[in-house]
Amino acid sequence: MVKMSHGPRSGSRRKLTKSAEERKRSVIGRFMQEFEPGDRVAIDIEPSVHAGMPYHRFQGYTGVVEGPQGDCYKVAVKIDSLTKYVIASPVHLKKIKG
Structure with a gap:
């Protein structure tokens, strides 16, 4: 049998906790x-x-906006030699100057 996944937010307590x-x-x-x-x-x-929350594995990664997709944005994230695409709401993105 395959082990249950326990949902998309499992194992993310430290990443998705805010301070007071x-x-x-x-x-x-x-x-x-x-x-x-x-x-x-x-x-x-x-x-x-x-709404529009990307998977918690991508917390802290940087990428380039490819364009809008509905109310969200498609972001290209380079991981080693791979390019992965993350669809995220603007509330989950911060613009980097430069």
Whole structure:
């Protein structure tokens, strides 16, 4: 038999926990972010928003926005020689200057 997976958020307690200071801050401004294709972004998962949340393995990775996909953005993330595509809501992305 195959072992049960226990869901997509299993094993992510440390990654998806906010401190008391972070819980006080509002995330409304991050909903309004807009990105252009070619922008560099960091994947920073906001645990209080479940819609458009990427898989927790990609927490902290950086990538390039390929373009919009519905209300979310398609982000190309390079892992070694592979390019993986993550679809994430703008609340889970932070723009990188440079």
